[in-house]
Amino acid sequence: xxxxxxxxxxxxxxxxxxxxxxxxxxxxxxxxxxxxxxxxxxxxxxxxxxxxxxxxxxxxxxxxxxxxxxxxxxxx
Amino acid sequence: xxxxxxxxxxxxxxxxxxxxxxxxxxxxxxxxxxxxxxxxxxxxxxxxxxxxxxxxxxxxxxxxxxxxxxxxxxxx
Numbered sequence: 305x306x307x308x309x310x311x312x313x314x315x316x317x318x319x320x321x322x323x324x325x326x327x328x329x330x331x332x333x334x335x336x337x338x339x340x341x342x343x344x345x346x347x348x349x350x351x352x353x354x355x356x357x358x359x360x361x362x363x364x365x366x367x368x369x370x371x372x373x374x375x376x377x378x379x380x
Numbered sequence: 381x382x383x384x385x386x387x388x389x390x391x392x393x394x395x396x397x398x399x400x401x402x403x404x405x406x407x408x409x410x411x412x413x414x415x416x417x418x419x420x421x422x423x424x425x426x427x428x429x430x431x432x433x434x435x436x437x438x439x440x441x442x443x444x445x446x447x448x449x450x451x452x453x454x455x456x
Contacts, residue, residue, distance in 0.1 A: 308386075310421050325422065328442055334434065336427035345386050345419035346401060351412035358410065366404055 305352050306380040307359060311368045312343035381428050382456040383435060387444045388419035 313319050319341050326340040346367055348359070356377055363375040389395050397418040405413050422443055424435070432453055439451040 310384075312421065312423065322422075325442070329438055332438070332441060334438055336430040336434075337424055337438075338427070339425035341423040343421035343423065345388065345421040346398075347388065347417040347419065348413055349415035351414070354412040358412075362405055362408070362410055362413075365408060366401070 305350055305354075307348045307350055307354075308378040308380055309346040309348065309359065309363055309367055310343060310376040310378065311346070311363075311373050312341060312376070314372055314374055317372045381426055381430075383424045383426055383430075384454040384456055385422040385424065385435065385439060385443055386419060386452040386454065387422065387439075387449050388417060388452075390448055390450055393448045 313322075321342040322340040325342060326337065329337050329340065344367075350359070356379075359377050360375075363377070364370055368375040389398075395417050398416040401418060402413065402416040405416065420443075426435070432455075435453050436451075439453070440446055444451040
């Protein structure tokens, strides 16, 4: 079973990587992009018995820095 | 309008970051995780007029290295 974990910066946290991507998109001549935020994607292949609570524990202990980041779990 | 772009390593490309995360999860005592792949998540806030074709062009030109990476576009 595949699980996707999205780790994103919390609102209000400066995102220099996202800003750099935004500038690069504009410099390429693309219009209509208002904002860019960069984050991480972690794909886990887990046994069906693994619960969302266990995944959330992995996220808070390892994958995300809860001071500045949020995470979201999506079963694929 | 929010768009999520997932950039992941192609199958067969070594993923040391994912392997390190996998080891760390096992060292924390979690069981049932068979594989971990690390990727990038880029969230774009775009005008509704922006098409998926334009986003795909941004991906191939800027966000993904098509030699070793795939991308996926998801409208949120």
